[in-house]
Amino acid sequence: MKFKKLLAVGATLAVSAFTLAACGSKSGDSGKTLHWEDSAEISTLDPSKVTDVVGFNQLNNVTEGLYRLGKDSKITPGLATKTTVSKDGLTYTFTLRKDAKWSNGDKVTAKDFVYSWQRTVNPKTGSQYAYLFSGIKNADAIMEGKKSVSELGVKADGDYKLVVTLDKKIPYFKLLMGFPLFFPQNQKVVEKYGSKYGTASKYFVYDGPFKQEGWTGSNLSWKLVKNDDYWDKKAVKLDKITYQVVKDTNTGYNLFQSGKLDGTLLSAEQTKQLKGQKNYTVFHESTTFYLQYNQTKEEFKNANIRKAISLAINRKDYLKVLGGENTAATSVTPVGLTKVNGKDFQSIVSDKTDMTYNKAKAKELFNK
Template structure:
């Protein structure tokens, strides 16, 4: 290793909160958080703050035994009550974390989210200092995968109550259970940094002495910083840069389990547009009018993948580790470029409305790739679908807030899988899901998702049930998947030991180090 173990990273957004219940994305901060399980690089799980776990015969009660020598960054002991407090706080009406739906399936979570019970009735308890009991409404085969997500980490109740409204607003008002902590001094609006947590249980395997995170407002500035040696990682945005550097040792294309998709607003201010988009034929026409390969090339680049369904490639495999769920998804023809069929479907939908012309608005995120994608999508839809005019409107990205409600007829969204299971994507489009912004609803789909959610193990029946659900969603085009983006980077070749996850949180720097 080198003597200087300082990692320099970039971000486009300043640090806004250190309160895990207020984060919609954890970014670099996932390195300050640890829970009962942690994710491995291949999407599997391993115990972290939990020493062991046992299940009852019905697989509806998990009993976790915590390590007795795990400490917060301030030296406080991490106990089972820290998990109880954290989970109840995430569901409480006054906080209600952006990803609170992830708790559904734990006893009473749904009723708490619906306002029918207080958060104290959540099925989690601490019968002793290092014993945590989690009761479920039904078996949840994917629970360990869910629990790797940072939202399920502990929170120090003593510290939260001590600081009250100031809790998590500044580094000095937060403590950490992960390998790193945010330094309390030296941070500005354009810079913050992490240092090793001195009380972390596995401190001997944390090699970096500091992680600098610098805010760059433009890709051009971050590119110059990398070129001058001030950054160890830079994202490539332009197609020419990707081609120029793809054969260098520093180049990497990093896939991630997320999907860029179109959501349909079916309850907007114009009745005729609502009635149009409520027609399956109209939604299928839009899907069939999209040339996804050209769309990917024009926006995110050749490393991105055309959608095969709502579940991204590489998210989950079959029991024997051979079948990728994404490749096995049924009804993939609903996502193929078929311009002649699209025209017929579109004309049929317009005829049913008694009109020959319609104008639809398309909303996209005000970012480089999103704008390119929106303009290409506009061109493809207007060229293929007769009588259609598309108006584009960009929206700003508000940090740590959920998207919604939809403000355009069609909205380009990016949906991430928070854990390594097809259910992570498919459960988002049930009638009761807060992520289902278009409010598409199908009782058969809801029943299939409920059946898969209740499965006691990752058996073949559960797998087939999830495939059937995906088939219903694609046949109806409740949402229209477009592509699975991959990010391309140049990374300092001397940096080793980074765990790049494809799901949940992206980069784990716990065992990262530089070599000479």
């Protein structure tokens, strides 16, 4: 399996990350190994406590929930083989597959979801993302310490049926189920490792396409190996993914050139030099950078001042200086995030305010 690409990751407005990528194999590899980089260390694998992109990316590869999210956030089957929704839209019943297992041999059951969700909303756990459970019955009251975690609107009906009750309709509820925060956790394993849970590869258990090996909690390299106990292992094309943390783009480029990495981030300056090469490909990142004004200060309470600053920025020239594959943003929502009725959501929510560079108009508004 050998193919080679130069990828540039483009964000909207100001700054973006760029990538050189080539998928192949180093000498001695089977050809089904990917050598990849990450921009930072793993903070934790604990689904209840993770907050960073690196951690969530790892969990998406080594764990699985009710659904997986495919291209354009399309919901694809995970552990749920069937979903029924009540007429009022407040009760979801998920039927789970019976062939899913944890890497320690335990079966994945509905109780693992109940335990995981209750653990996350429990104020004692200290989950920074627990607020995403808002709308599930009693979640807010539990997070405020007003009700017991046992009153959360989730229960197991036997081993393979999970019933979720909502306080209100959540249009994006199924999408949430593809986020690792809502994935199951093995209570036996969590209690066995206690405070060590999720702090190293060996202090975790896996139910996803890969198992992680070699992460000690502080080192800068580790690997994912194909999980032979994964229910859909036939769909997993790679045998192994090696990771190393690379914080400097020059280092990453040198490692890529020497064949030690199959992909590396590029700086905007590097893209100016490499753009146009045969394998250069743009990969759009769902990121927007923006200026935020401190509106507790009197001058920024004036909408004309804020509009003046916006009009005084020549976005096209700014992007030329930055280099790379950035585009000017017209809203906080980036291009390509998701589609609604076949249309890019960004085009629907774009700010209709004129953002064209206009020095004269900017001066006029600034002096009002």
